[in-house]
Amino acid sequence: MPNEVESRAIEEFRKTPIGHHSTELQVILNEMRGQPMADKFCLISIKANREWQLAQTTGVRGKPVKMLSKKFTNLEDAEWYVFKKRWKQLRGETLR
């Protein structure tokens, strides 16, 4: 499970996924967002400012971006969804 510092950072991210962040949260985000391009999560704009679809870049030039079925109607939900996925990938833990 996340330790105390991580738990605070996770809660902070939940409230403010984009914007001013504590150093503790920024360190986590730097690791997550600095991942290589293979299978890296991104969003596809479906309807301007209203709908986005989850996708993954491939890291291979010319190879199509992989469209995933998950869609979002606000960016905060998308950020939290991907944060949980990345936490699982990097720490092996499931966040709720």
Add this chain to the structure above:
Amino acid sequence: MMKITGYADKISVAPGETIKFMVNSEAGKRYRADIVRVICGDENPDGPGYREKLVKTAANGSYKSRKQVIHAGSFVEIGASDMLDGLESFTMQAFIWPTTPENGTQAIISKWRDKDKAGAALIITKENGSIALCLGNGKGKIQTLNTGKPLVAREWYFVAASYDAKSKTVTLVQEPLHGFETKSDRATVRRKSTVGRVPNHDAPLTLGAYFKKTDNGRTVCGGHYNGKIDSPRIANRALSATEMESLKTWPVAPELGNSVVGAWDFSANIKGIKVSDLSANLLHGEIVNLPARAMTGWNWTGEEMNWNHAPEQYGAIHFHDDDIYDAGWEVDFELTIPKGMKSGVYAARLRAGEHEDHIPFAVRAPRGKPTAKVLYLMPSASYQAYANEHMNTDAPVGQLLAGRLVQLDKFNLFLNEHREYGGSCYDAHSDGSGICYSSRLRPILNMRPKHRAWIGATESTLWQFNADTHITDWLEAMNIDYDVISDEDLHYEGLSAIEDYAVVVSSSHPEYHSVEMWDAMAAYQQRGGRLMYLGANGWYWRIQYHSEVPGVIEVRRNEDGIRTWEARTGEYYFSFSGEYGGLWRRNGRPPQKILGVGFTAQGFDISSYYLRNPDSHKAKVKFIFDGIGKNEKIGDFGLIGNGAAGLELDRADRALGTPPDTYVVASSVEHTDIYLVVCEEMLVSTPGVGGHENPLVRADITFHETQNGGAVWSTGSIAWAGSLAHNNYKNNVSRMTKNVLKRFINPKPF
């Protein structure tokens, strides 16, 4: 996926002049083209909304679809010649610096006709990445003999292949110039050919690729080579090792004179597209798709950084399999600008079913007859530098810079899959080397209304062309007449393009300028002209246009500045002109000199706001704040990151050239730690360079006077444009901008 794309032959056009449009349509049998005036390209429903106005012109109509493709990849083409076509025995040799020897077949010197596999080519073989000679008899028999010793990427080699028709002996030479004794990559190999007679043919000689076919007059090649070639040579017999050695340099030993068919010197005519043959045969050629010139050669010593001083050490051309200059498509329709067509930003809108593209262009006022006091300078050079940028799919730093998940749209998805459309001067070629040339003679799919850019902060996520439509939208909403010209007009026409206007309004991010553009703007200011700089990171990189072919710029990412790639040491001078490239700051002209402010920090998550400084209450600049309260937060709203101060930020600095007596009337505050001080400010890497801590992370709004009643007002922030339309244009960013514009139109001295 987009099924319709296009481009124009010009970026700006005046009444009476004609602009041509080239279209690739794979969307049904016909498509519709209409000319529209672009008002606001931002589709965000929380803003003023997307707006374009249909303009009735003779070009509007239905057109037949046709597929038009881009053949990317550079090479040198040398036309058919008796000297080449009749070769039976031969030697091909060159110095090479391969960057992707593992990539498969890559031709270095090729006299090859692909349709019947006839001829000979010195290649890197797909078998094992070593040097090989490929021979084909045109009757189905092909033989590729290789050295079997894989080349090491990014190391110089002398390579050669000879063929003696009488004895049918092939000799291969692979001679490393590096000293890695543990690498077993030196080879001289002799083999018998089993191909039989290699037939003569009149296909062109190509360097850096092999000839495949012609397509509507365009030479189409395959086997594109990534890397440098220096001093390619062809002789009409199989030379000995000593003779090959002699032919490496020029002039050649007299006894070899009659044997030399061609000896190409890439260090001659570096600024042009011509490639010179030193031999008496004068088999000159041309570069195709602009491979990089003025590249350090095999004999570069490191003592000289400027190719103008030692061209003989710059005899290399760097070829790339994704170089592109002119897509070369056929014209589908054209528009002669009617008399009376109002100056502005327009586009040819292409539609076929659900598929749509826009090809933007500027309509100028009639030449020599301004129709307004205000001029909007469309930053076409900066659009070109960013043309078809791929960082959102290629660069891991994207999400770190953006501080969030990056967003892609239909344009990005198309560009990711269609690498033949070429990259931007922010991207790397497929071999990892930086892209230093960018052409507008191809569809530029991020210079589009409706485009959303990953880098453009939260909310509307706008950058460049589409962000700039918030400036033209605001001018329209304020009922202010304005004319438009492009950077290219300013470059070629100088001061005369802008001198008749009372005010020049900039775009949100006019980053790239040639010396001609820089001088014209400086002269304009000194003659009483007034500049409203509504952006940031402007006048930052030096560029140059090609002197022989239109529509292409060069950027060299030299020793300093925010760079997504780095020019190799010794390759800091433009091939187009011989000028030193890099930052204007490193050319003795920091942006502060001409704008009052210059690039200081960047971040791409959320924007912030400004607070007034004591300078703002001084009598001279009171007009700027007319109707704005003493303690008002300025721009704590907006469609670009929710604030007027964001993305890239500029600050005043006397030490960098901000004129004395400049008024720093407001400064931004509260930027996130995604905002970091630019690297040219850091002589020593230090902690504390983020927005929470560092006082250099701020945008300054400044005003200063120039000679003869001129003035400059700068906002120091790219995000400024995104706040103009807030609350139906009734807000303090809009108000301040209008206060300044009204005052600047008034010729009264300050």
